[in-house]
Amino acid sequence: MGPLPNGEHLLVIVDYFSWYQEIKITRQITSADIIKMLTEIFSRLGNPATITADNGKQFCSAEFKQFCTARNIVLFHTIPYWPQQNGEVERQNRDILKRLKISQAEKGHWREGLEEFLVMCCTLPSTPHSVTGKSPAELFFKRQFRDKIPMIADINRQLENPDFRDRDQQKKQLGKEYTDKKRRAKECEIQPGDKVYLKNINKDNKLSLNYDPTPHTVEKNTGGDIEVRNDQTGQVLRRNIVHLKKVEGQWRILDNNKDEEISLEDKPSTSTGE
Structure with missing residues (x-):
């Protein structure tokens, strides 16, 4: 999406199932730049099964197609001049653009406004998506993100996977004992007042x-x-x-x-x- 008044563009990526999104800010929109940004995202989130993109030349290039093939990603392109086929992204673009206009009208920094938009729309459980009833981040990562408001989920999360937590604690204790033995660690003899x-x-x-x-x-x-x-x-x-x-x-x-x-x-x- 762009260019913005400062010459920068936004690369908007939306997960179809959860509506979770990532936004990258860039001045260059060549295939090499797009691949670099996607590589960083996929290194954290894993490779998607498919990618649906518009018909921009950076997405239709042989370099980008080779990138998808190498990662076993099926690449689809929307029908030219029919953005409705990629409606999820177009809807997000519209909301993002609205947020940027608000930031500009309030004399605020648009980057900070963009970050606030992502937090509000993607991560906070207190603002679930109108379609799914859950926050995009919860559906995507299969866990509920903590809000600044205390939640019952904080207590429930402590009770989840007790076997895993016990095993994790046991392994950490064994590792501590091994390290203490290797370093010949002794009990602390220093007391308050010394x-x-x-x-x-x-x-x-x-x-x-x-x-x-x-x-x-x-x-x-x-x-x-x-x-x-x-x-x-x-x-x-x-x-x-x-x-x-x-x-x-x-x-x-x-x-x-x-x-x-x-x-x-x-x-x-x-x-x-x-």
């Missing part, structure tokens, strides 16, 4: 220290996801446990009076006879 040093990720030179000598206090530990606070500046940082080194000489004792643990930075002195 003093740690942070690893220097970006060293200035070869003589730079492996760890920043500034002590940090551990604020939170969530499965190796550590939140620390710089003791000098108060800045809060987030690091993985592998980037931390516990300050040597820390001892944790139990204060019987307060019934809580106290962290000591220096090892308590001992002497003979005590």
Whole structure:
């Protein structure tokens, strides 16, 4: 569809069954450019069984026919000067053109208006198609897309395919155990309140220290996801446990009076006879 006032064209592709559509913006409409755009789409969605196109020279060229043959796609062409034969696409073109005119009248950016049109007409379950009663994306991908409005489907989706989810969880757990064993991973011994040093990720030179000598206090530990606070500046940082080194000489004792643990930075002195 085009050309638009800025010289660009829209390549509109509609799935006959679901009414799901893809739109590509291009300045060149040669067969090579069309093939490049279709290749990107088919790499995500797979090859269609058939393509029905108009009689534009880019669709009638030997290059485009060879592209369809190589992908086992049957190519049909509409009757010349009879666009009604490809009515689904023509209807979409009319709606798209209307949306572009609205964006121009409202002094908005037509690309953003086009994106809003696709979201509203193709993906949102709250705006089903008038013919099918479902959103095009739901019919095409066989799943319901999430809307910004909380839906009961969010709960139902968690209950779908329990066997698959259990198997997926089991495989992930086995993979984690194998990786932990290979890396000789140990249980996290760093607890909130501990003093740690942070690893220097970006060293200035070869003589730079492996760890920043500034002590940090551990604020939170969530499965190796550590939140620390710089003791000098108060800045809060987030690091993985592998980037931390516990300050040597820390001892944790139990204060019987307060019934809580106290962290000591220096090892308590001992002497003979005590």
